[in-house]
Every structure is written in C-alpha cells, then in structure tokens.
Amino acid sequence: xNRSFVSLLIILVCxxxxxxxxxxxxxxxxxxxxxxxxxFVNNTKRGTTPLTFEYDLEKPAKLRIEKEGYYPEEEMLxxxxxxxxxxxxxxxxxxxxxxxxxxxSWEVATIRKLGIIxxxxxxxxxxxxTKGLKERLIxxxxxxxxxxxxxxxxxxxxxxxxxxx
Numbered sequence: 001x002n003r004s005f006v007s008l009l010i011i012l013v014c015x016x017x018x019x020x021x022x023x024x025x026x027x028x029x030x031x032x033x034x035x036x037x038x039x040f041v042n043n044t045k046r047g048t049t050p051l052t053f054e055y056d057l058e059k060p061a062k063l064r065i066e067k068e069g070y071y072p073e074e075e076m077l078x079x080x081x082x083x084x085x086x087x088x089x090x091x092x093x094x095x096x097x098x099x100x101x102x103x104x105s106w107e108v109a110t111i112r113k114l115g116i117i118x119x120x121x122x123x124x125x126x127x128x129x130t131k132g133l134k135e136r137l138i139x140x141x142x143x144x145x146x147x148x149x150x151x152x153x154x155x156x157x158x159x160x161x162x163x164x165x
Contacts, residue, residue, distance in 0.1 A: 032114055
C-alpha cells in the first residue's frame with residue numbers, strides 16, 4: 001500500500017468513526033480473562049489488566065498479553081484492528097483525557113480470553129497435593145463454563161482429578 005492511501009485511510013477512519021476534528025490518538029481499555037495478565041506494546045511493558053492506555057492510529061504497534069499458565073496472545077494494533085473492534089461494537093466516541101487534555105477522541109473497550117496451557121501429567125499430581133478435590137472440580141467447571149475447555153477435555157480431566165484422590 002502506498003503512503004498516500006494509508007494516510008487517506010487513517011483520515012477516513014478518524015472522520016467516519018469519531019467525527020472530523022478528532023485526534024488520531026485514542027484509548028484502548030483492555031480486560032482479560034483471567035485478570036492480571038501482563039500487557040506489552042512494542043515489547044515495552046505497559047502494566048497488567050485491566051489496563052487503559054493511549055494509542056495513536058498512525059503508528060501500528062504489536063500488542064502482546066502474557067500470563068503464567070496461559071498461552072500468550074499477540075495482535076497488531078492498526079487502523080484495521082480499530083475497524084474490526086468497531087464492527088464488534090467495542091468502539092466508542094466522545095470526550096476523553098488524551099495526553100493530559102480533555103479532547104474529542106475515541107476509545108476501544110475490549111476483552112481477551114486467554115487459553116490455559118494444560119499441565120503435564122506430573123504437574124497435575126503435584127497440584128493435587130495442594131488443592132482439595134472440591135476446589136479442583138469447581139475450577140474445572142469454571143473453565144468449561146467459560147468455554148476454555150471442551151466437554152471432552154472436562155470429562156477426561158474430571159476423571160483424572162477424582163482418580164488422584
């Protein structure tokens with residue numbers, strides 16, 4: 001894509017989504033399931049979720065979310081990302097504090113569900129010694145309810161938990 005087309009696309013996104021006269025810088029309000037995941041933008045740690053940070057549409061950036069025991073998630077922040085979030089109903093316009101000033105701008109409020117890394121068989125045995133049967137079964141049901149594991153995985157893990165007691 002040539003530079004003039006990219007510039008036109010950025011201006012179009014700003015005007016269509018937020019109204020002309022709006023800054024290309026807005027807010028990204030990011031939540032994760034589970035909470036307290038570490039967020040990096042262009043390999044710089046920005047904090048832990050829930051987190052709100054400023055983002056300039058004119059500067060594509062790599063977003064990475066990490067939490068121990070979960071698969072990391074990576075996305076490219078760009079005008080296309082903003083448009084995708086807008087289509088999901090996660091885009092809002094209004095007056096926000098950007099760079100210390102109240103200004104007409106935009107916000108994307110989104111949530112990411114992190115996929116759990118299934119522990120190795122030896123790790124399951126060690127974990128079972130520190131948690132009670134009821135507590136482990138409740139956690140397993142929560143994972144299933146959140147759609148993080150399938151019914152098949154739920155049944156296999158449930159059987160494994162019960163057999164270790």
